[in-house]
Amino acid sequence: MKNSISKQFKEGIITNNPTLVQFLGLCPALAVTTSVINAVGMGAAVTVVLIFSNLVISLSRQFVPEKIQIPFYLVIIAGFVTAAELFIKAFFPALSASLGLFVPLIAVNCMILGRAEAFASKNKPTPSVIDGIVMGIGFTLALVLVAFVRELLGTGTLFAAADGTGGIRVFGDSYSLATIFLLPSGAFLTLGFIAAAFQKISVAAEKKAKAEVTAEEITAEEEGEDENE
Amino acid sequence: MKMSNVFLIMFAAIFAENFVFSKLFGVNPFLRGSDKPSGAIVTGLTITFAMTLSSAATYAVYYLFLAPLGLEYFKTVAFVAVIAAISMLVLLILSKFAPTVYSSLGTNKHLVTVNCAVLGAALINIQEQNSFWKSVQLGLFSGLGFAVAILVFAGIRAKMTFSDPPKAFKGFPILLIAAGLVAMAFSGLSGMRFS
Numbered sequence: 250m251k252n253s254i255s256k257q258f259k260e261g262i263i264t265n266n267p268t269l270v271q272f273l274g275l276c277p278a279l280a281v282t283t284s285v286i287n288a289v290g291m292g293a294a295v296t297v298v299l300i301f302s303n304l305v306i307s308l309s310r311q312f313v314p315e316k317i318q319i320p321f322y323l324v325i326i327a328g329f330v331t332a333a334e335l336f337i338k339a340f341f342p343a344l345s346a347s348l349g350l351f352v353p354l355i356a357v358n359c360m361i362l363g364r365a366e367a368f369a370s371k372n373k374p375t376p377s378v379i380d381g382i383v384m385g386i387g388f389t390l391a392l393v394l395v396a397f398v399r400e401l402l403g404t405g406t407l408f409a410a411a412d413g414t415g416g417i418r419v420f421g422d423s424y425s426l427a428t429i430f431l432l433p434s435g436a437f438l439t440l441g442f443i444a445a446a447f448q449k450i451s452v453a454a455e456k457k458a459k460a461e462v463t464a465e466e467i468t469a470e471e472e473g474e475d476e477n478e
Numbered sequence: 479m480k481m482s483n484v485f486l487i488m489f490a491a492i493f494a495e496n497f498v499f500s501k502l503f504g505v506n507p508f509l510r511g512s513d514k515p516s517g518a519i520v521t522g523l524t525i526t527f528a529m530t531l532s533s534a535a536t537y538a539v540y541y542l543f544l545a546p547l548g549l550e551y552f553k554t555v556a557f558v559a560v561i562a563a564i565s566m567l568v569l570l571i572l573s574k575f576a577p578t579v580y581s582s583l584g585t586n587k588h589l590v591t592v593n594c595a596v597l598g599a600a601l602i603n604i605q606e607q608n609s610f611w612k613s614v615q616l617g618l619f620s621g622l623g624f625a626v627a628i629l630v631f632a633g634i635r636a637k638m639t640f641s642d643p644p645k646a647f648k649g650f651p652i653l654l655i656a657a658g659l660v661a662m663a664f665s666g667l668s669g670m671r672f673s
Contacts, residue, residue: 272650275509276594280502319588320562327558335551350601353554357561357597359506359589433502434665437658441651449646 254379261383267360268391269447274360278392279436281351283403286411288396289389290344294337294352296385298329299361300378303369307377310370322365327356343411360388391443398439403430484615491619497595498627499664504595509653511628512582513639518632520579521590522625526618528568528591529599532561533617536600537610557600558592565591595624630660 267273277295281287305325313321334352338345345352355361364384369377401407405424409416429435497503507525512518536557544550568591572580583590599620603613634656643652 272509273506275505276502279505319592320559320566323558323562323592324555327555331551331554334554350598350605353601354503354594354597356554356558357592357594359593362592429662432661432665433499434658434661436502437654437661441647441654441658444654445644445646445651448649448651452645 253376257376257379257383261380261387262390263387264451266387266391266447267363267384268388269444270451271360271363272444273363274358274388275440276354277351277358278388278395279433279440281348282392282396282399282436282439283431284347284400284411285393285396285408287344287347288392290337290341290411291348291351291355292385292389292392294333295355295358295361295388296382298326298333298355299364299385299388300381301329302326302361302365303377303381304374306365306369307372307374318366318370319362322362322370323356326358326361326365330356341411347411360384394443395436395439398443399430399435402427403435487612487615488619488622491616492623492626493664493667495668496623496627496664497598497620498624499661500668501598503598504593504624505657507589507593507595508624508628508631509650509657510589511631511635513632513635515629515632515636517582518629519625520582522621522628524568524572524579524583524590525593525595525624526621528561528564529596529617529621529624530614531568531617532557532564532596533599533603533613534610535560535564537603537608537613540604553601553604557597561592561596561600595620627660627664631657634660 261267265271268275268278274295277291281291302322302325306322309321330353333355334345337348337352364380368380372380397407400409401419403426404416405420405426406416406418427435430439491497495501498505498508504525507521511521539556539560540550540553544553544556549556565588569580569587572583580587599617602608603616608616635653638652638656647655
């Protein structure tokens with residue numbers, strides 16, 4: 250059990266990262282990553298929604314007919330998104346203003362729907378909740394990474410609050426701002442380069458792992474753990 | 479409604495404020511689009527149809543049911559349900575009358591009709607308190623803007639199949655970089671206003 254949890258963690262954050270490896274749910278990853286605080290807020294909201302939707306979908310997996318699965322999942326997710334939206338509006342008004350429409354748009358985030366289809370609808374509640382936590386963390390880390398680069402180069406500060414005040418000035422006054430990193434094109438380019446770096450690292454790691462496995466001889470552990478129907 | 483107004487909304491929605499390149503809505507179906515112009519046109523028109531229909535339907539649901547009952551906060555759930563129903567309808571029509579088109583949409587069929595762009599258009603219409611006709615126009619022209627974006631990108635994809643990027647960039651990363659460059663070109667149009 251413990252082993253499988255640590256395996257899930259490795260999968261969600263590194264080998265199967267929802268944003269940098271599977272490229273799911275890119276709209277928020279590109280649109281709200283103009284500051285690290287925004288990225289953390291969006292990541293937290295998505296994680297919470299993902300945990301609850303995975304739980305409910307896993308609990309109801311035996312009752313829902315296959316034909317209406319996707320509409321059913323969408324409505325469940327939208328319900329939790331509404332709760333998250335009201336919560337953010339009440340307690341973090343500045344964050345709510347700067348994330349804007351992208352909070353309700355979590356409802357059609359294809360990463361959440363993807364996890365519901367690929368994992369929660371086939372697994373028991375406990376692993377589904379863990380999957381939600383892990384995938385949420387992987388998503389949040391990816392967003393923070395992108396936002397770190399964009400905020401640093403685009404505004405010269407880091408960790409500025411959601412209303413644009415405060416933050417640490419990393420570069421001095423002589424730094425001329427690379428505003429393009431705050432624009433959509435900068436978002437695409439930043440995510441592209443980070444994904445390339447990630448791909449390079451993971452390919453190298455895979456090669457190393459493969460070399461080790463062949464040295465120890467391949468056992469039958471490669472197949473058949475993921476899906477227990 | 480004057481013709482010139484329609485033209486202004488059309489130009490803004492297709493070029494100056496293109497959903498994909500300036501608002502970053504619908505990036506997922508955009509990046510997973512076809513690399514053949516014909517496939518891109520089919521996907522683009524399917525999305526346009528879904529967006530137009532859902533803009534009209536969500537307007538009706540909001541002003542006929544939610545607003546009179548004071549359930550405005552419930553709009554995300556209601557809109558998602560409406561959009562999911564329209565998605566099922568569109569896919570059903572396609573599978574009945576154009577099975578080749580249906581199968582050309584690939585494995586993530588619902589992604590084509592349930593995405594940020596469709597829900598985003600519905601929410602923008604409510605947020606900006608657009609009239610019914612303006613809502614339908616925004617849905618239609620934003621959908622066409624999406625179709626233009628996906629068609630432009632299909633051409634670039636077709637060229638890219640012959641290129642040989644560094645190993646680390648193979649697959650999605652190079653697509654993202656290319657999308658960034660196209661977005662840069664589109665952002666040149668963002669300052670254009672006719673008035």
